[in-house]
Amino acid sequence: MSKPEEHILEKHNSKWKIEHILCNHNMIRRSLTVFLNLLALIVIVGFSLHQEINETRLYIEANLNQIKKTxxxxxxxxxxxxxxxxxxxxxxxxxxxxxxxxxxxxxxxxxxxxxxxxxxxxxxxxxxxxxxxxxxxxxxxxxxxxxxxxxxxxxxxxxxxxxxxxxxxxxxxxxxxxxxxxxxxxxxxxxxxxxxxxxxxxxxxxxxxxxxxxxxxxxxxxxxxxxxxxxxxxxxxxxxxxxxxxxxxxxxxxxxLIKSITLPKKLKSSLNFYLYNINKNQKIEIYDGYSSHLLPPIPVHTHLNKQTLIFADISPWFFVSFAIKITILCISLLIIINYMNVVLKRHKFQKQRYQLEAYTDLLTGLFNRRVMDTIIKDIVTENNNKSQPTAIIIFDANDFKIINDTYGHNIGDLALKHISSTINDMTRDSDICIRLGGDEFCIVLPNANLEQALVMADRLELAIFSGYFCHYNIKISISTGCTVIEKNETLHNALVRADKILYRNKKNKAENKKALQRQLNNYIFKSPPKFPKEE
Known part of the structure; x- marks a missing residue:
């Protein structure tokens, strides 16, 4: 019990002592304490149960929406x-x-x-x-x-x-x-x-x-x-x-349809899934998790299409068992246990959030280098076992330092966000987009050969250069290097090879740019050719 609540009870007991002598009796004082604890227990359990129902419904609804999305x-x-x-x-x-x-x-x-x-x-x-x-x-x-x-x-x-x-x-x-x-x-x-x-x-x-x-x-x-x-x-x-x-x-x-959602085993066993045909008023069972009919179920649904709904009925016994557990805990330590429950839930949520942030670049929202030793390594191994190719595109921004030095790091960040958003729009769901650091990026293309990677690289170069990303109306271009991970080759070696190809392409672009500039200068500073006059 917290100190503010103890103070309220103390004032309440003092008033009873003035008006009722019987309040000095230990039995009455204990009964009053039990009554107030029961009242607090009902409030806490009721609130926790209401929150649990809403969160569970939202969670299941999100899974149903995943079916619709697929x-x-x-x-x-x-x-x-x-x-x-x-x-x-x-x-x-x-x-x-x-x-x-x-x-x-x-x-x-x-x-x-x-x-x-x-x-x-x-x-x-x-x-x-x-x-x-x-x-x-x-x-x-x-x-x-x-x-x-x-x-x-x-x-x-x-x-x-x-x-x-x-x-x-x-x-x-x-x-x-x-x-x-x-x-x-x-x-x-x-x-x-x-x-x-x-x-x-x-x-x-x-x-x-x-x-x-x-x-x-x-x-x-x-x-x-x-x-x-x-x-x-x-x-x-x-x-x-x-x-x-x-x-x-x-x-x-x-x-x-039930295979497209992942639910905890206990929750899944407390659900009944079925389709409902609106026009035919027909119910089609998908999955029966429970068969009790003593209490009305809690329904959650979403539209699979215009004429078909997908329903998930939640067994009320799932929440009854939850309420019993909360009640047992609250009887022993009403406030402390409830507070710890909130803290543990928050900790669990934060842990999941930190785990996500550990693999995410905060500026661009892409993956960071940590996925190299986990997700990508597993994908490459799986593709090698299936004799399927895995292509890599490495690229970086051209003259990115000039943009930072001329317009400031805020504009440089906008350029990086422009590149990352273009990558997200143009790649497949199965492709893994990574910011390696600074202005250097990488895309891993499962089940793609070198020709497909080169086509994707050309499309990215064109799309990134075609768009403006800030009010200065400036553009940014990229240079790319593509390769395919060979069988029994380490990811590091493939990245090194792609990096060399990138810098070779970057050097060729720079030389071509200088050659073009020299031709332009020669054209500007040389006198124009003279043509004979017509007679």
Missing amino acids: ADSLAYRNKRYANTATKSIADFNKQNKQLQVLADIHYYPKLKEFGFNRGIYPNNLFNGSLIGPGFPNQLIQKDTHLFVVLDELWAEQQNHPIVYNYYYVSHALKYFYLSSKIPANQFNTTKEYFLTDFYNYQHSMSQQLNKLQKGMYYTYPYMDFFSHQKVITIKSPVYSNNEIVGDIGVDIPVKS
Whole structure:
């Protein structure tokens, strides 16, 4: 009990001593003390419980929003894939006679379907599987060029916690092209499928005009015809001569949505997740963490799309157990334990914040050099094990000291922030952007070769030089050095090699600049050439 509270109780007891002689009795004084402690206990436990509920709801809501963010990312990428496929089809139509067949399409008598990469005949070089009912139409041979484009697009996929699978369905030629190789016993189609109401309802030609103009749309959660799982599909139409000839879609199994969020085991076991279809008034279970119905649950939800909500019902027993623990602690040491609880929570939050700041450059918000021995080292090791390349771009600002000396360090800081913001805008989510120190930066590009790194470096040089970053209307340029980490090579050696390339490029730029300046001076100070007069 704190000293101010002891003073209040002392004054209250004094007043009782004046008016009631019975207050001198120890039992009454103890009862009064217990009553006041119980009152304080109720206030403290009630406040702590209210805070815990709000924080837990916000925490779970943030995780639900992460599901929405991931799904929206897949949707916009799917739209881009469809636009690319539409453009490719238009290009193929222009050079129709010059196109050659890129793969043999087999007929599977037992399955009564055609395709390739099904594990029955030797695989070809395509990454995906072609599946269609009956005998193959000769026109499908031309679409093998489209499969090359789709393979390249789908190879760009980022690692998402949500399980998903891309596919292309041709409405004109009645076939599927899946983004991975599927064994024959896992996916089969029939002629009847393309005649079902389910198929007619799902494809883009049956959608509203506003959805088609947007370029993408979500389906209702439904039982997939082939995998027999509840899925949500994001689709985008593919056009040929302004007519819809197919859809690029991405299937997201409903059960996999729970994998995109990470919750403590105890909290997860106190949650029920489900989807709610607004138009159909339908509830679709995702995950059952508890089954008690004695107390009403605490719901948290967010919109997955316009017609579908994702709900998380929190078991009230999760908070009851929390309240019991707080009550037991507060009975023994009411104020001290509650205060220590706040301190420990604050300490935990600060510890996490300090851990984040330890790897973050405060000026630019990029990573600092500490990630070299942790995050980057692990990524390089993983890529080497998978025989995947890892590229490095090192660059620094040209004439940065002149900017600092001329305009001051505040403008120099703005230049560094301009560079860092441009890096963040132009790099992928998987790329690691680092400020090595001063005006020197580094970008680690997982799954990228040297050619891709050089293209990225050129784009960065152009983008950084194209923008103004302060009211003086000055620009800043960079010099870059690119390399790829070789197998069994240390990160330090790769950085040293990239650094040498950087300074070689920087020296070449300086020499070219001097040569250009000499040519300009010669042009200015030499007398202009004389031309003979016309008669």
